[in-house]
Amino acid sequence: MNEPTDKQEPLRVVVADDQAAVREPLAAMLGLSAGIDVVAAAADGHQVLAAVATSTDRPVDVVLMDLRMPNMDGIEATRRLTEQHPEVAVVVLTTFADDESILAALGAGARGYLTKNAVRQDIVRAIRAAAAGQSVLDHQVQQRLLATARATSPAPSQSLPSDITPREREVLTLIGQGLPNRAIAERLFISEATVKTHINNLFAKAGIRDRAEAVRRAIFAGLA
Template sequence: MTVRVLVADDQTVVREGLMLLLGLLPGVEVVGAASDGLEAVEMTARLAPDVVLMDLRMPRLDGVEATRRIRARHPEAEVVVLSTYSDDASVFAALRAGARGYLTKDTDAESLARAISVVAGGEAHFAPHVQRRLAEAVADGGRPAARALPDGLTQREAEVLGLIAAGRSNAEIASELFISEATVKSHINNLFAKAGVRDRAQAVTYAFHHGLAPTRMT
């Protein structure tokens, strides 16, 4: 399957370099390039890419808001953030806007190709250091406070979701919550069905997108 990619970056040299690099990757077709967030939204509507490779700091409309609009209007288009920044605010804002992937601009061609392929397949993909920080954030933040939860999740399912995002195995979740592994599996099956996710990577993205993770990382 050929993945159709739209590049969005306000720096001409970066934008053109990415287009050349992506053009050399097997199974990738570059369908266009946007110089700011507003143009990225407009070109997504016109060109119907599978994946938008999105910078965050851009004029007229930043990458976070562009991601939010693209995901709201064209949910079939996935977004992978490619940014110089990996600070807490940038990562959380991008995930809550609906990004499925987050890489920094020091990534190599192989990692970029893998991220595009994984995200186009409906799964989440993060740079290793971003993934570690997300897991630490969930672990440090504890379990979600009792409140209205999305998609009919129960409080216990939200707790299990948080522990999944923290990288816990089923056995570790069972030990921490003082329940059996069979009960953990049952909760996971239920919350995956309610949330419409297929795997643990998607569950992490879902947790951040719906505000079930802490708002800061340590």
């Protein structure tokens, strides 16, 4: 993804974690990253929702969300954000990579899922991808989703439509492998704009909401 230019507004980010020893250094670290403006830090889901609701003059782009927080956890906060502020992307950053946490977070609407061993570059990349409507899943998370898919019979609603073209199937396969658009373009020897067109068509045909759901569909269809 291209670095922000002077003409682009910095991404407005809320950092949510119940531990101040994690939340404050994380907010400071992201605040030093080009093109990112940390506008609030929250200790629970209620504070996340309040921070988003009160940032009317500077709308929030992305919430970096911990899962296990008091009063309102990250899953419920993500669900409410998806319902009330669908324009705000959620990237989960947690120590938990179990099936229940992953599926609950993605089901609630999270666009990205990282574990806390992610380095700064990974976190920044996930924030930028989420703001652009894309998803970044930790490698460990992808492996857990794949294992879950292998142990689960796909539901009829998860099968792919018959009008999916061979090229769209190739694109979905590469999405399922976690490749970003630029890498997909290089692999298929097409332009990144063409990849985006294929993804838009694929999502429309298959009723796929976002990239995280595309990864799940690719896995259940046996493509990843």
